[in-house]
Amino acid sequence: xxxxxxxxxxxxxxxxxxxxxxxxxxxxxxxxxxxxxxxxxxxxxxxxxxxxxxxxxxxxxxxxxxxxxxxxxxxxxxxxxxxxxxxxxxxxxxxxxxxxxxxxxxxxxxxxxxxxxxxxxxxxxxxxxxxxxxxxxxxxxxxxxxxxxxxxxxxxxxxxxxxxxxxxxxxxxxxxxxxxxxxxxxxxxxxxxxxxxxxxxxxxxxxxxxxxxxxxxxxxxxxxxxxxxxxxxxxxxxxxxxxxxxxxxxxxxxxxxxxxxxxxxxxxxxxxxxxxxxxxxxxxxxxxxxxxxxxxxxxxxxxxxxxxxxxxxxxxxxxxxxxxxxxxxxxxxxxxxxxxxxxxxxxxxxxxxxxxxx
Numbered sequence: 001x002x003x004x005x006x007x008x009x010x011x012x013x014x015x016x017x018x019x020x021x022x023x024x025x026x027x028x029x030x031x032x033x034x035x036x037x038x039x040x041x042x043x044x045x046x047x048x049x050x051x052x053x054x055x056x057x058x059x060x061x062x063x064x065x066x067x068x069x070x071x072x073x074x075x076x077x078x079x080x081x082x083x084x085x086x087x088x089x090x091x092x093x094x095x096x097x098x099x100x101x102x103x104x105x106x107x108x109x110x111x112x113x114x115x116x117x118x119x120x121x122x123x124x125x126x127x128x129x130x131x132x133x134x135x136x137x138x139x140x141x142x143x144x145x146x147x148x149x150x151x152x153x154x155x156x157x158x159x160x161x162x163x164x165x166x167x168x169x170x171x172x173x174x175x176x177x178x179x180x181x182x183x184x185x186x187x188x189x190x191x192x193x194x195x196x197x198x199x200x201x202x203x204x205x206x207x208x209x210x211x212x213x214x215x216x217x218x219x220x221x222x223x224x225x226x227x228x229x230x231x232x233x234x235x236x237x238x239x240x241x242x243x244x245x246x247x248x249x250x251x252x253x254x255x256x257x258x259x260x261x262x263x264x265x266x267x268x269x270x271x272x273x274x275x276x277x278x279x280x281x282x283x284x285x286x287x288x289x290x291x292x293x294x295x296x297x298x299x300x301x302x303x304x305x306x307x308x309x310x311x312x313x314x315x316x317x318x319x320x321x322x323x324x325x326x327x328x329x330x331x332x333x334x335x336x337x338x339x340x341x342x343x344x345x346x347x348x349x350x351x352x353x354x355x356x357x358x
Contacts, residue, residue: 030175034163038176041161044145045073045121045180051081052117056125057132058277059085061198061233064093064102065191066123066147066169071098072188073180082117086132090278092232096194097187105133118142122157124169126150126329147172152320152329167207170195174215186223193219194229202234206315206333240275247273248283248298260354261287262297264343280310288312295319295354299347302338307346310336317357325353 045051053070055063067083074081075098088104116139125131125148144157149166166172170192177184177192184192196216200208203216220226248263265280273279280300288296295317298310309326311319312334319335328337339346 034175035179037159037161038172038179040159041145041147041176042180044143044159045070045079046077048119048143049079050117050119051079052120052134052138053081053083053123054120054125054131054134055085055123056130057086059087059090059124060281061093062168062170062195063124064089064099065096065195065198066173067102068096068098068191069170069173069177069188069195070121070123070147071101072191073177073182076182084134084137086134087277091276092236092278093194095232096191098191120157121145121147123147123173124149126152127154128156147176150320150329151331152324152335165207165209167205167209167212168195168199170199171212171215174219184219184222189219189222189224190229193224193226194233197226197229198233202230207331238275238279240273241279241281243273244269244275244279245283245286249286252287254287254293255351255355258290258292259294259358260297260351261290261293261295262299262347262351263287264299264301264347266301266343267303284310284312288314294358297347297350297354299343299350301343304342306338306340307343308336308338309346309350311354317354319354322350322353322357326350 051074053067055067067085071081071083083102085102086105089099089102093099115137117137118139120138120142122128122131122144125146128135146153146155146157146160146162147169148162149164149169149172151164153160153162155162161172163172174192193216196212197203200212203213244265247269248265251263252261253263254261263286269275280298284296284298286296287293294314296312300308302308311323313319313332315333318332320330320332323330323335323337326337326339328335330336341349
């Protein structure tokens with residue numbers, strides 16, 4: 001063992017004690033098993049090299065932030081790595097440091113045709129298939145570290161660091177960095193804050209726990225500009241997004257008891273408004289936010305025979321179970337899936353399934 005490795009283990013041990021005892025970072029004492037899992041993840045990363053870091057297709061703030069936080073740690077530990085996502089980085093998240101280093105499938109398809117990674121870190125991916133086409137670059141028996149917070153995660157990989165009650169994967173990564181032996185800087189703190197902010201809906205959702213707020217406080221102390229991030233991600237809208245909202249709301253429909261509300265977006269809407277997938281962000285909340293509505297649904301027609309469905313629940317209905325039924329996944333109050341079929345057939349099928357759960 002090298003002197004650097006010994007030093008890293010000592011620092012990790014000291015930071016581990018800090019994680020357990022410090023009231024500044026932890027609102028409540030973590031379980032020994034969780035602390036042990038955090039340490040295993042750190043050990044995996046410390047020992048690996050030539051790593052592929054990947055998150056789920058159509059990435060959100062937590063997926064991109066978690067990818068970057070892992071990249072930050074790998075860079076700090078002088079590891080060789082590539083960060084990639086099938087769809088690249090949404091425009092609104094490109095303010096994050098290192099975001100230019102996340103490659104898209106299209107960017108790397110030709111160059112990677114002859115390469116295969118045998119060490120992979122998957123973040124914010126409930127199941128392995130969610131990494132999409134990037135799976136083509138990974139050998140069959142690859143070593144995989146799976147870090148996630150979705151209850152529907154099937155615990156794939158050599159090590160599965162899963163905490164279902166975490167508000168975001170970025171929350172788990174904050175805890176992991178506390179045992180890593182590395183001091184946070186404003187760069188990685190901004191990454192983590194972004195992931196937590198987006199997955200808590202700006203600290204409004206029920207997953208905003210005392211631990212989440214304690215973490216946010218610590219990250220702000222490391223130089224995060226919370227106001228700027230909130231303005232970028234929660235306030236500003238593109239013109240295309242406004243046009244999609246107008247079109248979607250013109251189709252707003254409800255069940256007779258008004259407990260389920262839904263809208264849909266067509267391929268023509270996307271083309272005619274010049275919208276990107278990221279412009280759909282938050283649209284599903286419009287039906288969900290109406291008083292009396294228990295479940296809001298957004299149907300995005302991919303083509304004549306495929307529809308993506310986003311689901312949001314007020315808490316009475318477990319939409320993760322409904323999404324799983326259709327081959328998707330997610331959280332109790334926020335989930336999604338892709339269903340093969342014609343748009344109106346899919347709408348009827350999903351609404352009926354949700355209605356059965358009320």
